[in-house]
Amino acid sequence: MALKLPIYMDYHATTPVDPRVLETMIPYFTEKFGNAASRSHRFGWEGEEAVGYAREQVATLINAEKPEEIVFTSGASESNNLALKGVAEFYKDKGSHIITTKVEHKAVLDTCKRLEKQGLTVTYLDVDKTGLVSVDDVRNAITDKTILVSVMLANNEVGAVQPIGEIGKLCKERGVLFHVDAVQGIGKTEFDVRAMGVDLASITAHKIYGPKGVGALYVRRSKPRVRISAQVDGGGHERGMRSGTLNVTGIVGFGKACEVLTQTWRDEVRKIEAQRNRLAERIFKNLDEVYLNGPALDSGKRLPNNLNVSFAYVEGEGLMMAIKDVAVSSGSACTSASLEPSYVLRALGVDEELAHTSIRFGLGRFTTDEEVDFVADLVVGKVKKLRDLSPLYEMAKEGIDIKSIQWAAH
Amino acid sequence: MAYSDKVIEHAENPRNVGTLDKEDPSVGTGLVGAPACGDVMRLQIKVTDGGVIEDAKFKTFGCGSAIASSSLATEWLKGRTLDEAETIKNTDIVAELNLPPVKIHCSVLAEDAIKSAIDDYRKKQASRRAQG
Ligand SMILES: Cc1ncc(COP(=O)(O)O)c(C=O)c1O
Ligand code: FES
Numbered sequence: 008m009a010l011k012l013p014i015y016m017d018y019h020a021t022t023p024v025d026p027r028v029l030e031t032m033i034p035y036f037t038e039k040f041g042n043a044a045s046r047s048h049r050f051g052w053e054g055e056e057a058v059g060y061a062r063e064q065v066a067t068l069i070n071a072e073k074p075e076e077i078v079f080t081s082g083a084s085e086s087n088n089l090a091l092k093g094v095a096e097f098y099k100d101k102g103s104h105i106i107t108t109k110v111e112h113k114a115v116l117d118t119c120k121r122l123e124k125q126g127l128t129v130t131y132l133d134v135d136k137t138g139l140v141s142v143d144d145v146r147n148a149i150t151d152k153t154i155l156v157s158v159m160l161a162n163n164e165v166g167a168v169q170p171i172g173e174i175g176k177l178c179k180e181r182g183v184l185f186h187v188d189a190v191q192g193i194g195k196t197e198f199d200v201r202a203m204g205v206d207l208a209s210i211t212a213h214k215i216y217g218p219k220g221v222g223a224l225y226v227r228r229s230k231p232r233v234r235i236s237a238q239v240d241g242g243g244h245e246r247g248m249r250s251g252t253l254n255v256t257g258i259v260g261f262g263k264a265c266e267v268l269t270q271t272w273r274d275e276v277r278k279i280e281a282q283r284n285r286l287a288e289r290i291f292k293n294l295d296e297v298y299l300n301g302p303a304l305d306s307g308k309r310l311p312n313n314l315n316v317s318f319a320y321v322e323g324e325g326l327m328m329a330i331k332d333v334a335v336s337s338g339s340a341c342t343s344a345s346l347e348p349s350y351v352l353r354a355l356g357v358d359e360e361l362a363h364t365s366i367r368f369g370l371g372r373f374t375t376d377e378e379v380d381f382v383a384d385l386v387v388g389k390v391k392k393l394r395d396l397s398p399l400y401e402m403a404k405e406g407i408d409i410k411s412i413q414w415a416a417h
Numbered sequence: 418m419a420y421s422d423k424v425i426e427h428a429e430n431p432r433n434v435g436t437l438d439k440e441d442p443s444v445g446t447g448l449v450g451a452p453a454c455g456d457v458m459r460l461q462i463k464v465t466d467g468g469v470i471e472d473a474k475f476k477t478f479g480c481g482s483a484i485a486s487s488s489l490a491t492e493w494l495k496g497r498t499l500d501e502a503e504t505i506k507n508t509d510i511v512a513e514l515n516l517p518p519v520k521i522h523c524s525v526l527a528e529d530a531i532k533s534a535i536d537d538y539r540k541k542q543a544s545r546r547a548q549g
Binding site: 320321322323324325328329331339340341348359360363395396397398399400401409414415 | 420425428429431434436448449450451452453454455456457458459476477478479480481483484
């Protein structure tokens, strides 16, 4: 089969909708367009039933006890906001301290910053050089004021899979609620809210081959019964936790996406991991001075679809342009509006110079072996070409220590 | 962000990539930027006794716009006198390459590299005259 360009290798950013998901959604745009909150006619009942079914599909994927524990939202950013702000508000008499990590998604970090402005205290835990948080650090950070610990299941940049089960157990022992941003790990690594002692979990459809703009917050109903204050007021949808006419079409697609994953994820992980390893092998074998960011590939602590590497002496955006038929992303400052390199790489202690040279590859369901080989060979060729163009590579080859030079920072 | 055709063209076929002997008294070298900032440009000029730039070479660590800016700069430098070369402004580069606002600093870096290479050449010449 001929290779189709461009090639998509940015599955951490988003994923295409699976054809099975799309097919399930289509009737809900047109014939079955009812408002799930309309109680007086068939159109409404149909919508309500579809949403109820999707709720079960989502609950099954994460092993929630009851479908009612799923609150539909507009996506994981909203879910993270609702979890943190909702808990902070509801439990304000109980405490005012939240623990999280430095490598969370901005939807968690910026929510925490806002809560700090409102008088809460937030501890941002460091991670080790592979991006993993230590359970002992979480333990030591808990005080009698702590109401919530929020740790992501897996990191979107370097793929580090956090020890969620252990942190969940610790939180249970200490009577602290535990929120998990599970967006990147769902369907790629084990996630079971009951076995892992998770009280709240954020997920989103568009990272698991569902549509954009729909997600969920899992809110545990027993042992303990978790309460949150609504952040969107209105018609009292979603048992008062999130008002707003439900995105029935999106929710139907989200449900189907979860069902597909429940059935296929273990096999899918095997396929993707083999492809990721093949990509890494081919790159590392053919280039010197390539550095892996994040946990070792065979550590069992890294997402199977993630490869994040720094190609020393080659700036990330320059490389992305050179491989413009391949969609990836970079931690380089040049790609960001702020001109700051990735805060995640910084939290791992990755040298600033190397952060600028990082590329994140994200593989997925529709990645083929041919694509992997094509991308590996293209990257190898372009890195060599750009190194010939790099004054830093030339200096390094001449034995000049780049760090010894007095650079004029600008 | 989408790149302009000219940036892509220069980045894919950079002109005048290479290295001149920085010990050669007729060569001026400018090395600007910083690895920690994600961009380093080295621009070199070879100048005739009559003060005309007969050759220019560059190597750049940076984004596509930085590579294109320095590639364009070397093209413009060749055949100019030093005084003419000094009049090249980053805004000329921005206009020629259609750089968006976030990429203006890449063109500033190229202007700095030109200035710094000319400076280096002049310093070398002055110290030669002083010596002999
Ligand atoms: C870890 C993580 N959390 C949250 C989000 C936000 O999800 P959404 O795009 O559904 O708001 C993302 C995706 O960008 C993510 O990677
Ligand atoms: S070198 Fe960083 S934006 Fe151009």
